[in-house]
Amino acid sequence: MIAVTGASGALGRHVIDALLETEAPSSIRAIVRSPEKVADLAARGVQVVRGDYDAPETLGTALAGVDRLLIISSSEIGKRTPQHRAVIEAAKATGVGFIAYTSLLRADTSPLALAEEHVATEAMLAELSVPVAVLRNGWYLENFHSAIVSAPELGAIAGASGEGRISAALRADYAAAAASVLRDPPTAQTVYELAGDTSFTRAELAAEVARQSGKPVVYNDMSQAEYAALLIKVGLPEGFAAILADSDAGTAKGALFSDDRTLSRLAGRPTGTLAAAVATALAAAK
Structure with missing residues:
Protein backbone atom coordinates (compact mmCIF):
# COMPACT_ATOMS: atom_id res chain seq x y z
CA MET A 1 0.00 0.00 0.00
CA ILE A 2 1.34 3.40 -1.07
CA ALA A 3 -0.11 6.46 0.67
CA VAL A 4 0.16 10.14 -0.21
CA THR A 5 -0.73 12.91 2.22
CA GLY A 6 -2.07 16.19 0.90
CA ALA A 7 -3.41 14.26 -2.07
CA SER A 8 -6.05 16.86 -2.88
CA GLY A 9 -3.42 19.52 -3.59
CA ALA A 10 -1.89 20.29 -6.97
CA LEU A 11 1.29 18.27 -6.36
CA GLY A 12 -0.55 15.44 -4.62
CA ARG A 13 -2.94 14.94 -7.51
CA HIS A 14 -0.01 14.78 -9.94
CA VAL A 15 1.64 12.12 -7.75
CA ILE A 16 -1.54 10.03 -7.68
CA ASP A 17 -1.81 10.32 -11.47
CA ALA A 18 1.81 9.24 -11.88
CA LEU A 19 1.34 6.24 -9.58
CA LEU A 20 -1.80 5.17 -11.44
CA GLU A 21 0.29 4.73 -14.58
CA THR A 22 1.78 1.56 -13.10
CA GLU A 23 0.02 0.72 -9.82
CA ALA A 24 -3.41 -0.78 -9.15
CA PRO A 25 -5.79 1.93 -7.87
CA SER A 26 -6.66 -0.21 -4.84
CA SER A 27 -2.98 -0.16 -3.78
CA ILE A 28 -2.93 3.66 -3.60
CA ARG A 29 -4.31 5.60 -0.64
CA ALA A 30 -5.06 9.31 -0.90
CA ILE A 31 -4.93 10.94 2.53
CA VAL A 32 -6.83 14.21 2.54
CA ARG A 33 -8.42 16.64 4.96
CA SER A 34 -11.71 16.68 3.03
CA PRO A 35 -12.45 13.40 1.20
CA GLU A 36 -15.37 14.95 -0.68
CA LYS A 37 -12.88 17.08 -2.63
CA VAL A 38 -11.37 14.01 -4.27
CA ALA A 39 -14.47 12.05 -5.11
CA ASP A 40 -13.05 11.67 -8.61
CA LEU A 41 -10.10 9.71 -7.21
CA ALA A 42 -12.42 7.41 -5.30
CA ALA A 43 -14.36 6.87 -8.52
CA ARG A 44 -11.13 5.73 -10.15
CA GLY A 45 -10.67 3.08 -7.44
CA VAL A 46 -8.14 4.92 -5.26
CA GLN A 47 -8.61 4.50 -1.52
CA VAL A 48 -9.59 7.89 -0.12
CA VAL A 49 -9.33 8.42 3.64
CA ARG A 50 -9.45 11.39 5.96
CA GLY A 51 -6.17 12.40 7.53
CA ASP A 52 -5.71 15.89 8.94
CA TYR A 53 -2.31 17.30 9.92
CA ASP A 54 -4.08 19.29 12.63
CA ALA A 55 -6.06 16.30 13.93
CA PRO A 56 -3.48 13.67 14.94
CA GLU A 57 -6.24 11.28 16.01
CA THR A 58 -7.15 10.83 12.33
CA LEU A 59 -3.67 9.91 11.19
CA GLY A 60 -3.27 6.50 12.80
CA THR A 61 -6.33 5.13 11.04
CA ALA A 62 -5.30 6.81 7.78
CA LEU A 63 -1.88 5.14 7.87
CA ALA A 64 -2.92 1.68 9.06
CA GLY A 65 -1.57 -0.93 6.68
CA VAL A 66 0.57 1.51 4.69
CA ASP A 67 3.93 0.21 3.49
CA ARG A 68 5.26 3.32 1.72
CA LEU A 69 4.32 6.90 2.50
CA LEU A 70 4.88 10.22 0.78
CA ILE A 71 4.48 13.19 3.12
CA ILE A 72 3.78 16.25 1.00
CA SER A 73 4.83 19.23 3.07
CA SER A 74 2.03 21.33 4.50
CA SER A 75 1.18 24.63 2.84
CA GLU A 76 0.64 26.33 6.19
CA ILE A 77 3.92 28.13 6.77
CA GLY A 78 4.58 28.54 10.46
CA LYS A 79 2.60 25.40 11.36
CA ARG A 80 4.56 22.88 9.34
CA THR A 81 6.85 21.53 12.05
CA PRO A 82 4.13 20.31 14.45
CA GLN A 83 1.97 19.15 11.54
CA HIS A 84 4.77 17.09 10.04
CA ARG A 85 5.68 15.74 13.48
CA ALA A 86 2.13 14.42 13.86
CA VAL A 87 2.34 12.51 10.58
CA ILE A 88 5.81 11.15 11.31
CA GLU A 89 4.79 9.94 14.76
CA ALA A 90 1.69 8.26 13.35
CA ALA A 91 3.77 6.59 10.63
CA LYS A 92 6.19 5.31 13.23
CA ALA A 93 3.37 4.01 15.43
CA THR A 94 1.65 2.19 12.57
CA GLY A 95 4.82 0.59 11.24
CA VAL A 96 5.18 2.34 7.89
CA GLY A 97 8.30 0.84 6.31
CA PHE A 98 9.41 3.71 4.06
CA ILE A 99 8.82 7.46 4.10
CA ALA A 100 9.48 10.10 1.46
CA TYR A 101 9.12 13.82 2.19
CA THR A 102 8.97 16.88 -0.07
CA SER A 103 11.54 19.36 1.21
CA LEU A 104 13.31 22.38 -0.34
CA LEU A 105 16.31 22.51 -2.68
CA ARG A 106 19.51 22.36 -0.57
CA ALA A 107 17.41 22.99 2.54
CA ASP A 108 20.35 22.46 4.89
CA THR A 109 22.30 25.39 3.41
CA SER A 110 19.50 27.47 1.90
CA PRO A 111 19.28 31.17 2.86
CA LEU A 112 15.50 31.07 2.36
CA ALA A 113 13.31 31.50 5.42
CA LEU A 114 11.16 28.71 3.97
CA ALA A 115 13.97 26.25 4.69
CA GLU A 116 13.68 26.40 8.49
CA GLU A 117 10.66 24.13 8.86
CA HIS A 118 11.97 21.75 6.22
CA VAL A 119 15.25 21.41 8.10
CA ALA A 120 13.33 20.69 11.30
CA THR A 121 11.29 18.01 9.53
CA GLU A 122 14.37 16.45 7.96
CA ALA A 123 15.89 16.21 11.43
CA MET A 124 12.85 14.33 12.71
CA LEU A 125 13.02 11.93 9.78
CA ALA A 126 16.73 11.32 10.34
CA GLU A 127 15.90 9.85 13.75
CA LEU A 128 13.76 7.08 12.26
CA SER A 129 15.04 3.53 11.86
CA VAL A 130 13.30 3.01 8.49
CA PRO A 131 14.59 4.15 5.08
CA VAL A 132 13.74 7.75 4.24
CA ALA A 133 13.92 9.69 0.96
CA VAL A 134 14.15 13.46 1.26
CA LEU A 135 12.93 14.98 -1.99
CA ARG A 136 14.39 18.48 -1.98
CA ASN A 137 12.24 20.18 -4.58
CA GLY A 138 13.23 23.35 -6.36
CA TRP A 139 10.74 25.96 -7.61
CA TYR A 140 7.66 25.11 -9.63
CA LEU A 141 7.23 26.73 -13.05
CA GLU A 142 3.58 27.17 -12.04
CA ASN A 143 4.74 29.66 -9.39
CA PHE A 144 5.11 32.20 -12.21
CA ILE A 166 15.99 29.71 -11.22
CA SER A 167 16.10 26.01 -12.08
CA ALA A 168 12.34 25.47 -12.07
CA ALA A 169 10.33 22.49 -13.31
CA LEU A 170 6.68 21.53 -13.56
CA ARG A 171 4.81 20.06 -10.61
CA ALA A 172 4.22 17.03 -12.83
CA ASP A 173 8.00 16.57 -13.12
CA TYR A 174 8.48 16.54 -9.36
CA ALA A 175 5.47 14.24 -9.02
CA ALA A 176 6.91 11.78 -11.54
CA ALA A 177 10.15 11.71 -9.57
CA ALA A 178 8.30 11.13 -6.30
CA ALA A 179 6.29 8.29 -7.85
CA SER A 180 9.52 6.73 -9.12
CA VAL A 181 11.01 6.78 -5.64
CA LEU A 182 7.83 5.32 -4.14
CA ARG A 183 7.91 2.46 -6.67
CA ASP A 184 11.59 1.68 -6.08
CA PRO A 185 12.57 3.17 -2.71
CA PRO A 186 16.14 3.40 -1.46
CA THR A 187 17.19 1.05 1.29
CA ALA A 188 18.81 3.76 3.40
CA GLN A 189 18.18 7.40 4.24
CA THR A 190 18.77 9.27 0.96
CA VAL A 191 18.61 12.93 -0.06
CA TYR A 192 17.68 13.90 -3.62
CA GLU A 193 18.37 17.45 -4.82
CA LEU A 194 15.72 18.09 -7.47
CA ALA A 195 15.63 20.95 -9.97
CA GLY A 196 14.79 21.70 -13.58
CA ASP A 259 22.68 22.06 -12.55
CA ASP A 260 21.89 18.66 -11.00
CA ARG A 261 19.92 16.36 -13.33
CA THR A 262 18.55 14.00 -10.70
CA LEU A 263 14.99 15.21 -11.25
CA SER A 264 14.86 14.36 -14.95
CA ARG A 265 16.62 11.06 -14.27
CA LEU A 266 14.03 10.02 -11.72
CA ALA A 267 11.14 11.37 -13.79
CA GLY A 268 12.41 9.51 -16.85
CA ARG A 269 12.11 12.51 -19.13
Missing part, protein backbone atom coordinates in the same frame (compact mmCIF):
# COMPACT_ATOMS: atom_id res chain seq x y z
CA HIS A 145 1.68 31.67 -13.75
CA SER A 146 0.01 34.80 -12.39
CA ALA A 147 3.01 36.99 -13.22
CA ILE A 148 3.04 35.65 -16.79
CA VAL A 149 -0.69 36.23 -17.24
CA SER A 150 -0.59 39.83 -16.02
CA ALA A 151 2.72 40.83 -17.62
CA PRO A 152 1.49 41.69 -21.14
CA GLU A 153 -1.04 44.15 -19.74
CA LEU A 154 1.27 45.59 -17.09
CA GLY A 155 4.31 45.64 -19.34
CA ALA A 156 6.51 44.36 -16.55
CA ILE A 157 7.37 41.53 -14.18
CA ALA A 158 8.54 42.62 -10.74
CA GLY A 159 10.85 40.88 -8.32
CA ALA A 160 13.93 41.10 -6.15
CA SER A 161 15.96 38.25 -7.63
CA GLY A 162 18.50 40.30 -9.58
CA GLU A 163 20.47 38.09 -11.95
CA GLY A 164 19.79 34.98 -9.87
CA ARG A 165 18.99 31.94 -11.96
CA ASP A 197 17.16 20.80 -16.41
CA THR A 198 17.39 24.44 -17.50
CA SER A 199 17.40 27.74 -15.64
CA PHE A 200 16.41 31.34 -16.27
CA THR A 201 16.53 34.76 -14.67
CA ARG A 202 13.47 36.92 -14.09
CA ALA A 203 14.71 39.14 -16.95
CA GLU A 204 14.74 36.11 -19.26
CA LEU A 205 11.24 35.25 -18.06
CA ALA A 206 10.06 38.75 -19.00
CA ALA A 207 11.75 38.48 -22.41
CA GLU A 208 10.05 35.15 -23.12
CA VAL A 209 6.63 36.58 -22.21
CA ALA A 210 7.32 39.54 -24.50
CA ARG A 211 8.35 37.22 -27.34
CA GLN A 212 5.26 35.05 -27.09
CA SER A 213 2.72 37.79 -26.36
CA GLY A 214 4.09 40.26 -28.87
CA LYS A 215 3.89 42.99 -26.25
CA PRO A 216 6.76 44.80 -24.49
CA VAL A 217 7.53 43.29 -21.09
CA VAL A 218 10.51 44.24 -18.93
CA TYR A 219 11.81 43.05 -15.59
CA ASN A 220 11.68 45.57 -12.75
CA ASP A 221 14.26 44.57 -10.16
CA MET A 222 13.53 45.91 -6.67
CA SER A 223 14.97 45.68 -3.21
CA GLN A 224 13.53 43.00 -0.94
CA ALA A 225 11.63 45.62 1.06
CA GLU A 226 10.25 47.30 -2.05
CA TYR A 227 9.07 44.00 -3.48
CA ALA A 228 7.40 43.01 -0.21
CA ALA A 229 5.61 46.37 -0.14
CA LEU A 230 4.42 45.88 -3.72
CA LEU A 231 3.05 42.42 -2.92
CA ILE A 232 1.16 43.81 0.05
CA LYS A 233 -0.19 46.62 -2.12
CA VAL A 234 -1.67 44.14 -4.60
CA GLY A 235 -3.43 42.27 -1.80
CA LEU A 236 -1.12 39.59 -0.39
CA PRO A 237 -1.08 39.08 3.39
CA GLU A 238 1.92 40.74 4.99
CA GLY A 239 3.47 37.51 6.23
CA PHE A 240 3.17 35.76 2.87
CA ALA A 241 4.51 38.82 1.06
CA ALA A 242 7.54 38.77 3.35
CA ILE A 243 8.17 35.08 2.59
CA LEU A 244 7.96 35.64 -1.17
CA ALA A 245 10.26 38.68 -1.02
CA ASP A 246 12.72 36.71 1.11
CA SER A 247 12.65 33.87 -1.43
CA ASP A 248 13.39 36.33 -4.22
CA ALA A 249 16.29 37.79 -2.29
CA GLY A 250 17.59 34.26 -1.75
CA THR A 251 17.25 33.60 -5.47
CA ALA A 252 19.65 36.47 -6.09
CA LYS A 253 22.14 34.54 -3.93
CA GLY A 254 21.77 31.35 -5.97
CA ALA A 255 19.34 29.52 -3.69
CA LEU A 256 17.12 28.26 -6.52
CA PHE A 257 19.79 27.38 -9.07
CA SER A 258 21.10 23.86 -9.61
CA PRO A 270 13.44 16.06 -19.60
CA THR A 271 11.79 18.57 -17.31
CA GLY A 272 9.32 21.18 -18.55
CA THR A 273 10.70 24.32 -20.16
CA LEU A 274 10.16 28.01 -19.50
CA ALA A 275 8.88 28.52 -23.05
CA ALA A 276 6.25 25.81 -22.63
CA ALA A 277 5.17 27.18 -19.24
CA VAL A 278 4.74 30.67 -20.68
CA ALA A 279 2.75 29.30 -23.61
CA THR A 280 0.46 27.38 -21.26
CA ALA A 281 -0.15 30.39 -19.01
CA LEU A 282 -0.85 32.76 -21.90
CA ALA A 283 -3.20 30.27 -23.54
CA ALA A 284 -5.12 29.81 -20.28
CA ALA A 285 -5.55 33.59 -20.00
CA LYS A 286 -7.30 33.90 -23.37
Whole structure:
Protein backbone atom coordinates (compact mmCIF):
# COMPACT_ATOMS: atom_id res chain seq x y z
CA MET A 1 0.00 0.00 0.00
CA ILE A 2 1.34 3.40 -1.07
CA ALA A 3 -0.11 6.46 0.67
CA VAL A 4 0.16 10.14 -0.21
CA THR A 5 -0.73 12.91 2.22
CA GLY A 6 -2.07 16.19 0.90
CA ALA A 7 -3.41 14.26 -2.07
CA SER A 8 -6.05 16.86 -2.88
CA GLY A 9 -3.42 19.52 -3.59
CA ALA A 10 -1.89 20.29 -6.97
CA LEU A 11 1.29 18.27 -6.36
CA GLY A 12 -0.55 15.44 -4.62
CA ARG A 13 -2.94 14.94 -7.51
CA HIS A 14 -0.01 14.78 -9.94
CA VAL A 15 1.64 12.12 -7.75
CA ILE A 16 -1.54 10.03 -7.68
CA ASP A 17 -1.81 10.32 -11.47
CA ALA A 18 1.81 9.24 -11.88
CA LEU A 19 1.34 6.24 -9.58
CA LEU A 20 -1.80 5.17 -11.44
CA GLU A 21 0.29 4.73 -14.58
CA THR A 22 1.78 1.56 -13.10
CA GLU A 23 0.02 0.72 -9.82
CA ALA A 24 -3.41 -0.78 -9.15
CA PRO A 25 -5.79 1.93 -7.87
CA SER A 26 -6.66 -0.21 -4.84
CA SER A 27 -2.98 -0.16 -3.78
CA ILE A 28 -2.93 3.66 -3.60
CA ARG A 29 -4.31 5.60 -0.64
CA ALA A 30 -5.06 9.31 -0.90
CA ILE A 31 -4.93 10.94 2.53
CA VAL A 32 -6.83 14.21 2.54
CA ARG A 33 -8.42 16.64 4.96
CA SER A 34 -11.71 16.68 3.03
CA PRO A 35 -12.45 13.40 1.20
CA GLU A 36 -15.37 14.95 -0.68
CA LYS A 37 -12.88 17.08 -2.63
CA VAL A 38 -11.37 14.01 -4.27
CA ALA A 39 -14.47 12.05 -5.11
CA ASP A 40 -13.05 11.67 -8.61
CA LEU A 41 -10.10 9.71 -7.21
CA ALA A 42 -12.42 7.41 -5.30
CA ALA A 43 -14.36 6.87 -8.52
CA ARG A 44 -11.13 5.73 -10.15
CA GLY A 45 -10.67 3.08 -7.44
CA VAL A 46 -8.14 4.92 -5.26
CA GLN A 47 -8.61 4.50 -1.52
CA VAL A 48 -9.59 7.89 -0.12
CA VAL A 49 -9.33 8.42 3.64
CA ARG A 50 -9.45 11.39 5.96
CA GLY A 51 -6.17 12.40 7.53
CA ASP A 52 -5.71 15.89 8.94
CA TYR A 53 -2.31 17.30 9.92
CA ASP A 54 -4.08 19.29 12.63
CA ALA A 55 -6.06 16.30 13.93
CA PRO A 56 -3.48 13.67 14.94
CA GLU A 57 -6.24 11.28 16.01
CA THR A 58 -7.15 10.83 12.33
CA LEU A 59 -3.67 9.91 11.19
CA GLY A 60 -3.27 6.50 12.80
CA THR A 61 -6.33 5.13 11.04
CA ALA A 62 -5.30 6.81 7.78
CA LEU A 63 -1.88 5.14 7.87
CA ALA A 64 -2.92 1.68 9.06
CA GLY A 65 -1.57 -0.93 6.68
CA VAL A 66 0.57 1.51 4.69
CA ASP A 67 3.93 0.21 3.49
CA ARG A 68 5.26 3.32 1.72
CA LEU A 69 4.32 6.90 2.50
CA LEU A 70 4.88 10.22 0.78
CA ILE A 71 4.48 13.19 3.12
CA ILE A 72 3.78 16.25 1.00
CA SER A 73 4.83 19.23 3.07
CA SER A 74 2.03 21.33 4.50
CA SER A 75 1.18 24.63 2.84
CA GLU A 76 0.64 26.33 6.19
CA ILE A 77 3.92 28.13 6.77
CA GLY A 78 4.58 28.54 10.46
CA LYS A 79 2.60 25.40 11.36
CA ARG A 80 4.56 22.88 9.34
CA THR A 81 6.85 21.53 12.05
CA PRO A 82 4.13 20.31 14.45
CA GLN A 83 1.97 19.15 11.54
CA HIS A 84 4.77 17.09 10.04
CA ARG A 85 5.68 15.74 13.48
CA ALA A 86 2.13 14.42 13.86
CA VAL A 87 2.34 12.51 10.58
CA ILE A 88 5.81 11.15 11.31
CA GLU A 89 4.79 9.94 14.76
CA ALA A 90 1.69 8.26 13.35
CA ALA A 91 3.77 6.59 10.63
CA LYS A 92 6.19 5.31 13.23
CA ALA A 93 3.37 4.01 15.43
CA THR A 94 1.65 2.19 12.57
CA GLY A 95 4.82 0.59 11.24
CA VAL A 96 5.18 2.34 7.89
CA GLY A 97 8.30 0.84 6.31
CA PHE A 98 9.41 3.71 4.06
CA ILE A 99 8.82 7.46 4.10
CA ALA A 100 9.48 10.10 1.46
CA TYR A 101 9.12 13.82 2.19
CA THR A 102 8.97 16.88 -0.07
CA SER A 103 11.54 19.36 1.21
CA LEU A 104 13.31 22.38 -0.34
CA LEU A 105 16.31 22.51 -2.68
CA ARG A 106 19.51 22.36 -0.57
CA ALA A 107 17.41 22.99 2.54
CA ASP A 108 20.35 22.46 4.89
CA THR A 109 22.30 25.39 3.41
CA SER A 110 19.50 27.47 1.90
CA PRO A 111 19.28 31.17 2.86
CA LEU A 112 15.50 31.07 2.36
CA ALA A 113 13.31 31.50 5.42
CA LEU A 114 11.16 28.71 3.97
CA ALA A 115 13.97 26.25 4.69
CA GLU A 116 13.68 26.40 8.49
CA GLU A 117 10.66 24.13 8.86
CA HIS A 118 11.97 21.75 6.22
CA VAL A 119 15.25 21.41 8.10
CA ALA A 120 13.33 20.69 11.30
CA THR A 121 11.29 18.01 9.53
CA GLU A 122 14.37 16.45 7.96
CA ALA A 123 15.89 16.21 11.43
CA MET A 124 12.85 14.33 12.71
CA LEU A 125 13.02 11.93 9.78
CA ALA A 126 16.73 11.32 10.34
CA GLU A 127 15.90 9.85 13.75
CA LEU A 128 13.76 7.08 12.26
CA SER A 129 15.04 3.53 11.86
CA VAL A 130 13.30 3.01 8.49
CA PRO A 131 14.59 4.15 5.08
CA VAL A 132 13.74 7.75 4.24
CA ALA A 133 13.92 9.69 0.96
CA VAL A 134 14.15 13.46 1.26
CA LEU A 135 12.93 14.98 -1.99
CA ARG A 136 14.39 18.48 -1.98
CA ASN A 137 12.24 20.18 -4.58
CA GLY A 138 13.23 23.35 -6.36
CA TRP A 139 10.74 25.96 -7.61
CA TYR A 140 7.66 25.11 -9.63
CA LEU A 141 7.23 26.73 -13.05
CA GLU A 142 3.58 27.17 -12.04
CA ASN A 143 4.74 29.66 -9.39
CA PHE A 144 5.11 32.20 -12.21
CA HIS A 145 1.68 31.67 -13.75
CA SER A 146 0.01 34.80 -12.39
CA ALA A 147 3.01 36.99 -13.22
CA ILE A 148 3.04 35.65 -16.79
CA VAL A 149 -0.69 36.23 -17.24
CA SER A 150 -0.59 39.83 -16.02
CA ALA A 151 2.72 40.83 -17.62
CA PRO A 152 1.49 41.69 -21.14
CA GLU A 153 -1.04 44.15 -19.74
CA LEU A 154 1.27 45.59 -17.09
CA GLY A 155 4.31 45.64 -19.34
CA ALA A 156 6.51 44.36 -16.55
CA ILE A 157 7.37 41.53 -14.18
CA ALA A 158 8.54 42.62 -10.74
CA GLY A 159 10.85 40.88 -8.32
CA ALA A 160 13.93 41.10 -6.15
CA SER A 161 15.96 38.25 -7.63
CA GLY A 162 18.50 40.30 -9.58
CA GLU A 163 20.47 38.09 -11.95
CA GLY A 164 19.79 34.98 -9.87
CA ARG A 165 18.99 31.94 -11.96
CA ILE A 166 15.99 29.71 -11.22
CA SER A 167 16.10 26.01 -12.08
CA ALA A 168 12.34 25.47 -12.07
CA ALA A 169 10.33 22.49 -13.31
CA LEU A 170 6.68 21.53 -13.56
CA ARG A 171 4.81 20.06 -10.61
CA ALA A 172 4.22 17.03 -12.83
CA ASP A 173 8.00 16.57 -13.12
CA TYR A 174 8.48 16.54 -9.36
CA ALA A 175 5.47 14.24 -9.02
CA ALA A 176 6.91 11.78 -11.54
CA ALA A 177 10.15 11.71 -9.57
CA ALA A 178 8.30 11.13 -6.30
CA ALA A 179 6.29 8.29 -7.85
CA SER A 180 9.52 6.73 -9.12
CA VAL A 181 11.01 6.78 -5.64
CA LEU A 182 7.83 5.32 -4.14
CA ARG A 183 7.91 2.46 -6.67
CA ASP A 184 11.59 1.68 -6.08
CA PRO A 185 12.57 3.17 -2.71
CA PRO A 186 16.14 3.40 -1.46
CA THR A 187 17.19 1.05 1.29
CA ALA A 188 18.81 3.76 3.40
CA GLN A 189 18.18 7.40 4.24
CA THR A 190 18.77 9.27 0.96
CA VAL A 191 18.61 12.93 -0.06
CA TYR A 192 17.68 13.90 -3.62
CA GLU A 193 18.37 17.45 -4.82
CA LEU A 194 15.72 18.09 -7.47
CA ALA A 195 15.63 20.95 -9.97
CA GLY A 196 14.79 21.70 -13.58
CA ASP A 197 17.16 20.80 -16.41
CA THR A 198 17.39 24.44 -17.50
CA SER A 199 17.40 27.74 -15.64
CA PHE A 200 16.41 31.34 -16.27
CA THR A 201 16.53 34.76 -14.67
CA ARG A 202 13.47 36.92 -14.09
CA ALA A 203 14.71 39.14 -16.95
CA GLU A 204 14.74 36.11 -19.26
CA LEU A 205 11.24 35.25 -18.06
CA ALA A 206 10.06 38.75 -19.00
CA ALA A 207 11.75 38.48 -22.41
CA GLU A 208 10.05 35.15 -23.12
CA VAL A 209 6.63 36.58 -22.21
CA ALA A 210 7.32 39.54 -24.50
CA ARG A 211 8.35 37.22 -27.34
CA GLN A 212 5.26 35.05 -27.09
CA SER A 213 2.72 37.79 -26.36
CA GLY A 214 4.09 40.26 -28.87
CA LYS A 215 3.89 42.99 -26.25
CA PRO A 216 6.76 44.80 -24.49
CA VAL A 217 7.53 43.29 -21.09
CA VAL A 218 10.51 44.24 -18.93
CA TYR A 219 11.81 43.05 -15.59
CA ASN A 220 11.68 45.57 -12.75
CA ASP A 221 14.26 44.57 -10.16
CA MET A 222 13.53 45.91 -6.67
CA SER A 223 14.97 45.68 -3.21
CA GLN A 224 13.53 43.00 -0.94
CA ALA A 225 11.63 45.62 1.06
CA GLU A 226 10.25 47.30 -2.05
CA TYR A 227 9.07 44.00 -3.48
CA ALA A 228 7.40 43.01 -0.21
CA ALA A 229 5.61 46.37 -0.14
CA LEU A 230 4.42 45.88 -3.72
CA LEU A 231 3.05 42.42 -2.92
CA ILE A 232 1.16 43.81 0.05
CA LYS A 233 -0.19 46.62 -2.12
CA VAL A 234 -1.67 44.14 -4.60
CA GLY A 235 -3.43 42.27 -1.80
CA LEU A 236 -1.12 39.59 -0.39
CA PRO A 237 -1.08 39.08 3.39
CA GLU A 238 1.92 40.74 4.99
CA GLY A 239 3.47 37.51 6.23
CA PHE A 240 3.17 35.76 2.87
CA ALA A 241 4.51 38.82 1.06
CA ALA A 242 7.54 38.77 3.35
CA ILE A 243 8.17 35.08 2.59
CA LEU A 244 7.96 35.64 -1.17
CA ALA A 245 10.26 38.68 -1.02
CA ASP A 246 12.72 36.71 1.11
CA SER A 247 12.65 33.87 -1.43
CA ASP A 248 13.39 36.33 -4.22
CA ALA A 249 16.29 37.79 -2.29
CA GLY A 250 17.59 34.26 -1.75
CA THR A 251 17.25 33.60 -5.47
CA ALA A 252 19.65 36.47 -6.09
CA LYS A 253 22.14 34.54 -3.93
CA GLY A 254 21.77 31.35 -5.97
CA ALA A 255 19.34 29.52 -3.69
CA LEU A 256 17.12 28.26 -6.52
CA PHE A 257 19.79 27.38 -9.07
CA SER A 258 21.10 23.86 -9.61
CA ASP A 259 22.68 22.06 -12.55
CA ASP A 260 21.89 18.66 -11.00
CA ARG A 261 19.92 16.36 -13.33
CA THR A 262 18.55 14.00 -10.70
CA LEU A 263 14.99 15.21 -11.25
CA SER A 264 14.86 14.36 -14.95
CA ARG A 265 16.62 11.06 -14.27
CA LEU A 266 14.03 10.02 -11.72
CA ALA A 267 11.14 11.37 -13.79
CA GLY A 268 12.41 9.51 -16.85
CA ARG A 269 12.11 12.51 -19.13
CA PRO A 270 13.44 16.06 -19.60
CA THR A 271 11.79 18.57 -17.31
CA GLY A 272 9.32 21.18 -18.55
CA THR A 273 10.70 24.32 -20.16
CA LEU A 274 10.16 28.01 -19.50
CA ALA A 275 8.88 28.52 -23.05
CA ALA A 276 6.25 25.81 -22.63
CA ALA A 277 5.17 27.18 -19.24
CA VAL A 278 4.74 30.67 -20.68
CA ALA A 279 2.75 29.30 -23.61
CA THR A 280 0.46 27.38 -21.26
CA ALA A 281 -0.15 30.39 -19.01
CA LEU A 282 -0.85 32.76 -21.90
CA ALA A 283 -3.20 30.27 -23.54
CA ALA A 284 -5.12 29.81 -20.28
CA ALA A 285 -5.55 33.59 -20.00
CA LYS A 286 -7.30 33.90 -23.37
